[in-house]
Amino acid sequence: MPRRWLYRDSCAWGLPTRALVDWMAESQAEFVRLLTQHSSRIFGFVLALCVHRADAEDVFQNTSVILWEKFDTYEHGTSFLAWACKVAYFEVLYNRRKSGRMRTISDQAWEALVGDAMAAAQDAGDRKESLAACLEKLAAADRQLLEQRYFGQLPVAEIAVSTRRSVHAIYRALSRVHDSLLQCMQRMRSGA
Numbered sequence: 001m002p003r004r005w006l007y008r009d010s011c012a013w014g015l016p017t018r019a020l021v022d023w024m025a026e027s028q029a030e031f032v033r034l035l036t037q038h039s040s041r042i043f044g045f046v047l048a049l050c051v052h053r054a055d056a057e058d059v060f061q062n063t064s065v066i067l068w069e070k071f072d073t074y075e076h077g078t079s080f081l082a083w084a085c086k087v088a089y090f091e092v093l094y095n096r097r098k099s100g101r102m103r104t105i106s107d108q109a110w111e112a113l114v115g116d117a118m119a120a121a122q123d124a125g126d127r128k129e130s131l132a133a134c135l136e137k138l139a140a141a142d143r144q145l146l147e148q149r150y151f152g153q154l155p156v157a158e159i160a161v162s163t164r165r166s167v168h169a170i171y172r173a174l175s176r177v178h179d180s181l182l183q184c185m186q187r188m189r190s191g192a
Contacts, residue, residue, distance in 0.1 A: 031071045034080040035064065041121040045085045048117035049092045059095050063088040085118055126189065134184035142177045149174060 035042075043060045050056035066087055074083055135143065148154045148162075156174075160167045 027071065030076075031068060035067065035084075038081045038084060039064075041081055042084050042088055045117045045121040046088050046092060048120065049089070049113060050095070055095060055099070059088065059091050062095075063091045066091060081121060082118075085121060089114060127185065130185040130188045131181065133188060134181050137184060138177065138180070142173075142180070145170075145173055146177060 042063065043056070046060045046063065047053065047056040050059060063084070067084055070087065074080065135146070138146075145159070148159050149156070154162075156170050157167055160170045163170070165173075
């Protein structure tokens with residue numbers, strides 16, 4: 001089917017078609033950005049509520065499709081994570097009903113599990129933001145050491161050779177940087 005209809009002067013909604021296409025592209029880009037930003041936390045929430053990882057993967061995929069289909073109902077400026085987890089919650093319930101696992105735990109235990117899973121999803125995001133802020137505060141040499149070890153996945157012995165330090169000195173430096181990051185994150189989370 002030719003796509004001439006995309007370029008007409010107006011559409012059934014009274015908007016210029018080009019404006020509608022632009023709006024749809026912006027909406028799609030925003031959805032992809034938000035889903036990408038929160039996908040690991042949404043999946044963690046789903047995984048906490050599902051018994052089997054395969055079920056969690058199926059529920060997450062279905063949830064992603066539903067989120068896209070219902071994205072026009074999302075209130076921009078509110079928490080995308082909370083909205084997505086609510087959609088995921090209903091998808092988990094549907095999956096439990098469909099698989100016959102609905103009464104494996106009591107309603108009270110289920111509600112407690114949902115509350116804990118949501119708190120964990122929110123907490124993971126807070127920790128990630130705290131870590132990013134604390135990494136920015138590190139000295140350049142400490143950041144470089146972490147990048148070599150964790151992003152470059154270099155063995156400690158190789159880092160020691162390239163920096164002309166002992167393996168023991170590299171382990172001590174990594175331990176010091178870990179402690180520094182942990183203290184910084186705890187300070188940030190306590191509001192100090």
